[in-house]
Amino acid sequence: DADVTQTPRNRITKTGKRIMLECSQTKGHDRMYWYRQDPGLGLRLIYYSFDVKDINKGEISDGYSVSRQAQAKFSLSLESAIPNQTALYFCATSAGQGSRQPQHFGDGTRLSIL
Amino acid sequence: AQSVTQPDIHITVSEGASLELRCNYSYGATPYLFWYVQSPGQGLQLLLKYFSGDTLVQGIKGFEAEFKRSQSSFNLRKPSVHWSDAAEYFCAVGSFTGGGNKLTFGTGTQLKVEL
Numbered sequence: 226d227a228d229v230t231q232t233p234r235n236r237i238t239k240t241g242k243r244i245m246l247e248c249s250q251t252k253g254h255d256r257m258y259w260y261r262q263d264p265g266l267g268l269r270l271i272y273y274s275f276d277v278k279d280i281n282k283g284e285i286s287d288g289y290s291v292s293r294q295a296q297a298k299f300s301l302s303l304e305s306a307i308p309n310q311t312a313l314y315f316c317a318t319s320a321g322q323g324s325r326q327p328q329h330f331g332d333g334t335r336l337s338i339l
Numbered sequence: 340a341q342s343v344t345q346p347d348i349h350i351t352v353s354e355g356a357s358l359e360l361r362c363n364y365s366y367g368a369t370p371y372l373f374w375y376v377q378s379p380g381q382g383l384q385l386l387l388k389y390f391s392g393d394t395l396v397q398g399i400k401g402f403e404a405e406f407k408r409s410q411s412s413f414n415l416r417k418p419s420v421h422w423s424d425a426a427e428y429f430c431a432v433g434s435f436t437g438g439g440n441k442l443t444f445g446t447g448t449q450l451k452v453e454l
Contacts, residue, residue, distance in 0.1 A: 229382070265446055265447075266446060267444040267447050268429070268444040269444075270441060270442075273441065315383070325371060325390050327373060327388055328385075330382035331382050332382045333382055
């Protein structure tokens with residue numbers, strides 16, 4: 226079983242709909258992250274959480290919200306989806322202190338908004 | 340703020356040839372540097388990381404990278420490329436913020452391997 230699991234893997238929806246992407250992990254890591262990937266832009270950080278009570282905005286948080294329901298679960302919501310939020314979304318986790326710990330990624334959710 | 344530049348968007352090499360993927364970073368302190376690989380339909384897999392010490396680091400799948408502070412570079416190399424190495428490669432720099440790590444990624448280099 227994957228250590229970082231994202232659901233759904235693919236989603237097609239319409240403009241204006243509310244969408245939730247879910248991430249769960251079995252690695253026991255405290256830190257979790259949400260990124261979006263767009264062709265030619267690499268990965269950009271949306272939100273990150275260092276523990277259950279700590280949520281922080283990344284560089285592109287507008288239009289998104291998150292919920293850290295438990296250490297192992299971190300959900301990303303699009304309150305009212307718009308077409309330019311069509312992208313590949315990744316969840317990642319890391320352990321320990323500081324930036325020495327590498328991040329471990331899920332397989333991604335491909336989201337298309339019509 | 341930190342940044343990462345991968346100047347080559349696409350690279351094509353023949354199977355068996357050597358490979359070098361370029362990465363330049365901008366960061367005010369000692370950088371923590373990573374290379375990740377993304378195969379189609381997959382997430383990112385860590386190839387190798389540099390924190391300190393020996394500037395030549397070895398990774399998985401026969402990859403290595405060399406940290407050159409004077410050039411602000413962390414180029415990825417492989418002596419002999421295999422067809423299965425075709426993928427997208429991302430360089431990233433880590434920063435320490437409020438007790439945890441944040442990664443800034445480059446825009447990626449797509450590697451094509453010709454048989």
